[in-house]
Amino acid sequence: NAGVTQTPKFQVLKTGQSMTLQCAQDMNHEYMSWYRQDPGMGLRLIHYSVGAGITDQGEVPNGYNVSRSTTEDFPLRLLSAAPSQTSVYFCASSYRVDAGYEQYFGPGTRLTVT
Amino acid sequence: GDSVTQMEGPVTLSEEAFLTINCTYTATGYPSLFWYVQYPGEGLQLLLKATKADDKGSNKGFEATYRKETTSFHLEKGSVQVSDSAVYFCALSPPNTGGFKTIFGAGTRLFVKA
Numbered sequence: 001n002a003g004v005t006q007t008p009k010f011q012v013l014k015t016g017q018s019m020t021l022q023c024a025q026d027m028n029h030e031y032m033s034w035y036r037q038d039p040g041m042g043l044r045l046i047h048y049s050v051g052a053g054i055t056d057q058g059e060v061p062n063g064y065n066v067s068r069s070t071t072e073d074f075p076l077r078l079l080s081a082a083p084s085q086t087s088v089y090f091c092a093s094s095y096r097v098d099a100g101y102e103q104y105f106g107p108g109t110r111l112t113v114t
Numbered sequence: 115g116d117s118v119t120q121m122e123g124p125v126t127l128s129e130e131a132f133l134t135i136n137c138t139y140t141a142t143g144y145p146s147l148f149w150y151v152q153y154p155g156e157g158l159q160l161l162l163k164a165t166k167a168d169d170k171g172s173n174k175g176f177e178a179t180y181r182k183e184t185t186s187f188h189l190e191k192g193s194v195q196v197s198d199s200a201v202y203f204c205a206l207s208p209p210n211t212g213g214f215k216t217i218f219g220a221g222t223r224l225f226v227k228a
Contacts, residue, residue: 004157033215035218040220041220042118042203042218042219042220042221043158043203043216043218044218045215045216048215058215090157090158092157092158101146101207101216102160102163103150103158103160103216104160105157105158105159106157107155107156107157108156108157
């Protein structure tokens with residue numbers, strides 16, 4: 001299994017440009033999430049999905065869109081990039097184990113907006 | 115709201131030293147508690163978890179005990195190795211979200227010197 005894959009690994013955008021960060025998982029997990037990681041702030045949830053066709057907002061959703069047409073894929077779209085969106089983005093998939101959930105993270109996409 | 119507070123780093127230790135990274139949380143009900151580890155250039159990996167009070171999670175020589183009375187989940191290891199150098203994140207999954215939505219602490223960077 002490849003686990004959770006993300007592309008690209010690095011990206012530089014100019015303010016106002018749009019782009020899509022790709023995420024795919026091959027573990028047949030129901031749940032998928034997008035986080036951003038900023039220094040000193042841990043990971044913050046952007047959007048999440050509980051299954052194909054179902055998405056919802058997390059803690060910091062503004063400026064981002066998601067869709068989930070298949071179980072495997074969960075792309076994150078930046079509509080009009082801003083310098084405040086400079087961050088490292090992680091995609092995760094999750095499944096239920098006992099009374100909790102285990103999350104599996106991709107390797108991340110480092111985005112710089114100039 | 116629910117939150118996680120962990121000790122600020124970086125923590126610098128010599129090989130074979132004892133490690134403690136403090137983590138306290140605020141949550142209603144009984145969340146699941148986790149420690150994730152992030153090695154340089156990689157995504158987060160689940161290190162250990164505990165899903166109810168007094169549970170002890172353990173993995174790779176690390177352990178942490180779910181203390182409801184002190185709302186703590188401190189990470190310990192008896193003898194660290196250079197390969198343990200990484201960033202460690204304490205996290206919780208609130209019970210009313212089905213568990214898969216996770217709130218992360220800011221992370222603690224550990225350096226282990228040979």
